[in-house]
Amino acid sequence: MIYLSIFVLIPLAAVVVKAFAQGPSTFFDAITNSVALNALGVTLGASLVVAAISAVMGTLVAWVLVRDRFPGQRFVNALIDLPFALPTIVAGLTLVALYGPDSPFGLSLAYTRAGVLLALMFVTLPFVVRSVQPVLIDLNPEAEECAASLGASNWTTFRRIVFPSIRQSIVSGAALSFARGVGEFGAIVLLAGKVQIASIVIFADIESDAPQAAASLSVVLLLISLIILVLLRVLGNRHAH
Amino acid sequence: MRIDILDVGKRFGDFVALADVSMEVAEGSLTALLGPSGSGKSTLLRIIAGLEAPDTGSVQLDGGDVTRARPQDRGIGFVFQHYAPFNHMSVRENVAFGLRIRKRPKAEIKAKVDELLALVGLTAWSGQRPAQLSGGQRQRMALARALAVDPRVLLLDEPFGALDANVRAELRLWLRRLHEEQQVTTVLVTHDQEEAMEVSDRIAVMHEGRIEQVGSPSEVYDKPVNDFVMGFLGPAVRLDGHLVRPHDLTISHQRNNGDIEAVITRIVHLGFEVRVEIELPDGSQARAQLTRAQAGELDLGTGDTVYVKAPATAREKAVA
Amino acid sequence: MRISTPARLSLRTVAVLYLAVLLLVPLGLVFYRTFQHGFSEAWGWMTTPAAISALSLTLLIAAIAVPLNTIFGIICAHVLVRGRVRGRAILDALIDLPFVVSPIIVGLALILVYGESGWFGNWFINHGIRIIYAPAGMVIATVFVSLPFVVREVAPVLREAGEEQEEAAATLGASWWQTFRRVTMPSIRWGVAYGVVLTSARALGEIGAVLVVSSNVAGSTLTLPLLVYQRDSQIGPEAVSGAYAAATELIVISLAVLLLMTLLGQRREQVR
Numbered sequence: 001m002i003y004l005s006i007f008v009l010i011p012l013a014a015v016v017v018k019a020f021a022q023g024p025s026t027f028f029d030a031i032t033n034s035v036a037l038n039a040l041g042v043t044l045g046a047s048l049v050v051a052a053i054s055a056v057m058g059t060l061v062a063w064v065l066v067r068d069r070f071p072g073q074r075f076v077n078a079l080i081d082l083p084f085a086l087p088t089i090v091a092g093l094t095l096v097a098l099y100g101p102d103s104p105f106g107l108s109l110a111y112t113r114a115g116v117l118l119a120l121m122f123v124t125l126p127f128v129v130r131s132v133q134p135v136l137i138d139l140n141p142e143a144e145e146c147a148a149s150l151g152a153s154n155w156t157t158f159r160r161i162v163f164p165s166i167r168q169s170i171v172s173g174a175a176l177s178f179a180r181g182v183g184e185f186g187a188i189v190l191l192a193g194k195v196q197i198a199s200i201v202i203f204a205d206i207e208s209d210a211p212q213a214a215a216s217l218s219v220v221l222l223l224i225s226l227i228i229l230v231l232l233r234v235l236g237n238r239h240a241h
Numbered sequence: 242m243r244i245d246i247l248d249v250g251k252r253f254g255d256f257v258a259l260a261d262v263s264m265e266v267a268e269g270s271l272t273a274l275l276g277p278s279g280s281g282k283s284t285l286l287r288i289i290a291g292l293e294a295p296d297t298g299s300v301q302l303d304g305g306d307v308t309r310a311r312p313q314d315r316g317i318g319f320v321f322q323h324y325a326p327f328n329h330m331s332v333r334e335n336v337a338f339g340l341r342i343r344k345r346p347k348a349e350i351k352a353k354v355d356e357l358l359a360l361v362g363l364t365a366w367s368g369q370r371p372a373q374l375s376g377g378q379r380q381r382m383a384l385a386r387a388l389a390v391d392p393r394v395l396l397l398d399e400p401f402g403a404l405d406a407n408v409r410a411e412l413r414l415w416l417r418r419l420h421e422e423q424q425v426t427t428v429l430v431t432h433d434q435e436e437a438m439e440v441s442d443r444i445a446v447m448h449e450g451r452i453e454q455v456g457s458p459s460e461v462y463d464k465p466v467n468d469f470v471m472g473f474l475g476p477a478v479r480l481d482g483h484l485v486r487p488h489d490l491t492i493s494h495q496r497n498n499g500d501i502e503a504v505i506t507r508i509v510h511l512g513f514e515v516r517v518e519i520e521l522p523d524g525s526q527a528r529a530q531l532t533r534a535q536a537g538e539l540d541l542g543t544g545d546t547v548y549v550k551a552p553a554t555a556r557e558k559a560v561a
Numbered sequence: 562m563r564i565s566t567p568a569r570l571s572l573r574t575v576a577v578l579y580l581a582v583l584l585l586v587p588l589g590l591v592f593y594r595t596f597q598h599g600f601s602e603a604w605g606w607m608t609t610p611a612a613i614s615a616l617s618l619t620l621l622i623a624a625i626a627v628p629l630n631t632i633f634g635i636i637c638a639h640v641l642v643r644g645r646v647r648g649r650a651i652l653d654a655l656i657d658l659p660f661v662v663s664p665i666i667v668g669l670a671l672i673l674v675y676g677e678s679g680w681f682g683n684w685f686i687n688h689g690i691r692i693i694y695a696p697a698g699m700v701i702a703t704v705f706v707s708l709p710f711v712v713r714e715v716a717p718v719l720r721e722a723g724e725e726q727e728e729a730a731a732t733l734g735a736s737w738w739q740t741f742r743r744v745t746m747p748s749i750r751w752g753v754a755y756g757v758v759l760t761s762a763r764a765l766g767e768i769g770a771v772l773v774v775s776s777n778v779a780g781s782t783l784t785l786p787l788l789v790y791q792r793d794s795q796i797g798p799e800a801v802s803g804a805y806a807a808a809t810e811l812i813v814i815s816l817a818v819l820l821l822m823t824l825l826g827q828r829r830e831q832v833r
Contacts, residue, residue, distance in 0.1 A: 012662070015670045057579055064576040068569060076577065078823040082584055084759065085819040087766025089786045090808045093793060094587030097594055097805075122583055154564060176660075183663025185769035186786070190793055199665045199769070206669055206773055215673070218666040225661035233654060292728050312731040319732035325725035329747040338743075339733035383729075390733055 015218050035201060036217050043198040046113065047181030050120040055174040058128025059166070066136040080130065083123050088186025091122050096190050116195055119187040124177035131173030135166050172235055179228040182221060242303045242393035242426050243268045244289060249298035251284055258284040260450040261298070271420045271427045273437035276447035277473070282430045283398055289428065290319050290396050302394065318387030322399040324379040326371035332382050333358070333367040339390035357385040377408040395427040401436065413440050434474050438462065446470045478527040485551040487530035492517065492539060492547050500548035505541060517541060519549065588812060595809040598802065606806030615788040616810065618696065622784065623764040626703040630760050634711025635753065641712070642719045659708045667705050668773025671698055694776035699784070702770035707763040714756030715749050722748045751829045758825060762818045766811065785811055
């Protein structure tokens with residue numbers, strides 16, 4: 001407990017204190033100026049979009065990994081964990097390489113919102129996949145067989161039998177993706193250019209010696225993170241019953 | 242080693258697991274703690290072992306107070322319902338564990354382990370992992386492991402509960418023989434009254450955190466102090482306000498003094514025994530148990546009106 | 562469900578293509594760019610004094626942070642699973658904080674606490690201990706971000722193993738330490754190993770928090786990820802090559818980590 005405090009709790013408390021150090025009105029000014037609001041909007045928007053894309057694509061990938069058999073499948077399965085193992089800055093660099101001005105494919109997405117989306121998709125890939133996979137594995141095939149025997153098409157079976165069972169895990173994975181996206185820094189910092197991302201704005205504030213502004217924006221992000229944490233817990237508990 | 246339990250009480254939150262329980266376990270005896278789930282028998286055993294601490298009361302081993310002593314310091318051996326094998330060690334290493342902890346010399350450990358493995362019949366399996374053994378073998382390993390440290394008391398928590406019926410029967414006999422050989426004070430927790438009666442010298446019948454009766458198997462079966470003990474130790478039917486054992490009922494075609502009239506609703510042939518289900522005048526159901534010979538003599542048929550009598554001793558018992 | 566072959570093939574193709582484009586192609590490109598001008602030039606970039614000290618600092622920080630978090634993780638898992646203290650649920654929730662807090666915020670927080678005008682800053686500076694803009698701060702930042710992994714991997718394993726083996730060991734006379742060493746550790750070792758690998762990956766790759774608390778001086782406070790950042794931010798194509806080279810080093814380490822994760826992950830499943 002003490003360990004936790006030293007390393008985690010006290011520093012975070014300091015951020016909150018600093019944000020309000022000069023009074024609540026300064027806090028609100030700091031977070032409602034155009035730069036801050038823009039950054040928050042872009043960040044939240046991008047994270048939401050990425051969470052949605054990840055939810056769909058992640059489920060698809062999980063499905064293929066669980067229900068299909070093909071050579072090299074184990075390699076593909078291991079690959080999913082790559083974003084966990086790779087430093088985020090390297091992820092950012094690889095994406096700059098591919099989509100930046102020197103791109104071999106003539107793309108130039110680096111300093112645009114699309115680039116940011118791609119970076120976030122990279123780092124959040126494993127969350128939905130790894131969340132859905134175990135649930136898919138544990139699914140009882142009898143329910144689907146029963147549906148088929150009663151005349152349901154594959155799509156209907158998926159929609160009415162499989163999907164409700166995995167819906168919970170998709171949401172958890174998507175929530176984690178969202179939380180990760182909101183806070184991501186390393187993968188984006190090389191790509192963002194003029195795109196305003198909350199974490200980069202905070203960084204700029206720190207570098208330009210405006211700790212109060214940085215702290216204020218941080219508090220907003222922390223609040224969002226906490227809400228996600230609580231949401232995940234509630235979801236998890238309900239599922240446990 | 243003698244065990245004395247004095248006014249032990251234990252609660253888990255609002256649940257009273259044990260309420261001022263006292264009993265004595267004689268040196269060298271095999272005592273069963275018998276009762277349904279929730280009766281507190283496992284809790285009591287674990288308190289004797291030191292795996293739980295009582296809220297009130299004390300535990301003494303050979304007169305010495307051990308209430309706050311750690312399990313390590315009590316000189317006990319404990320066998321768990323699900324064997325608690327050290328899965329990553331071989332059978333031999335499992336059995337040797339207690340001796341290696343005590344840093345006994347290697348030769349001594351080897352000799353003792355060999356002896357115990359032979360005793361439990363697992364010599365051929367000494368190099369295997371517990372996962373490769375059957376349930377019965379795992380339990381025998383657990384017993385050998387517990388015996389390796391020469392415990393003064395052997396405590397068994399529903400040791401055969403997780404095993405198949407025939408393995409259970411086999412191990413019960415085996416345990417009794419082992420006890421007669423080793424003469425270690427043993428306390429056995431079980432919910433199976435047949436097991437308790439077959440194996441133990443004395444039975445403590447427990448119910449909702451209290452000890453209802455302590456006695457030899459025949460005492461608790463034939464002279465139960467209340468309805469609960471009677472009902473738990475064996476089949477019981479209610480006749481004329483008393484509980485009676487089905488096989489203590491006599492059936493005849495002639496009415497005698499004190500007999501109760503009943504109508505036979507069903508006759509079930511169970512091989513050697515015959516169960517005669519009857520309906521009493523007040524509408525309640527009962528049954529009598531006869532041997533095949535007795536039933537044959539009486540020539541009973543469904544729908545017959547007969548007269549049943551409970552033995553004198555039953556009628557003398559107080560109503561619960 | 563029986564899916565028709567064309568449907569199954571198209572699903573498979575979409576999935577594999579998605580993964581390839583998102584993951585493999587960019588990585589492959591970095592490798593290509595690194596060695597584009599020949600192996601020796603790439604090697605040159607990897608062996609500059611700055612690069613070598615960056616690598617050793619990265620490894621050093623990890624070598625401190627990982628064992629700390631491992632010990633904490635095992636103890637914490639014990640408290641969460643076996644403990645009878647109140648407030649376990651809160652502890653459980655707090656453990657997850659490093660997962661959701663942006664690393665930049667972590668860096669800011671540390672400056673506010675240990676920096677010159679920070680809460681405890683003066684105490685440390687007066688005792689000659691530099692935390693911010695020094696390796697010590699980077700270690701603290703790394704500990705924060707990689708905190709939860711061992712706990713989260715060990716707790717479920719501990720829960721599944723159950724208390725009985727440990728109780729059995731106690732009845733056989735084993736002290737607390739003997740029980741832990743001989744009975745508990747062997748049953749949780751794969752969970753610990755997997756957790757250590759995840760912790761190491763996170764520690765080695767940390768950029769956001771350390772960027773804030775580091776002074777970015779090569780030789781003393783520059784880690785390998787920071788080197789990538791620094792080189793990429795510099796002007797000129799050569800600097801970019803340097804960034805790619807450093808990135809390749811990190812990729813190689815990551816692939817080794819990924820391999821370990823895969824192998825240990827399988828071991829973990831087997832034991833279950």
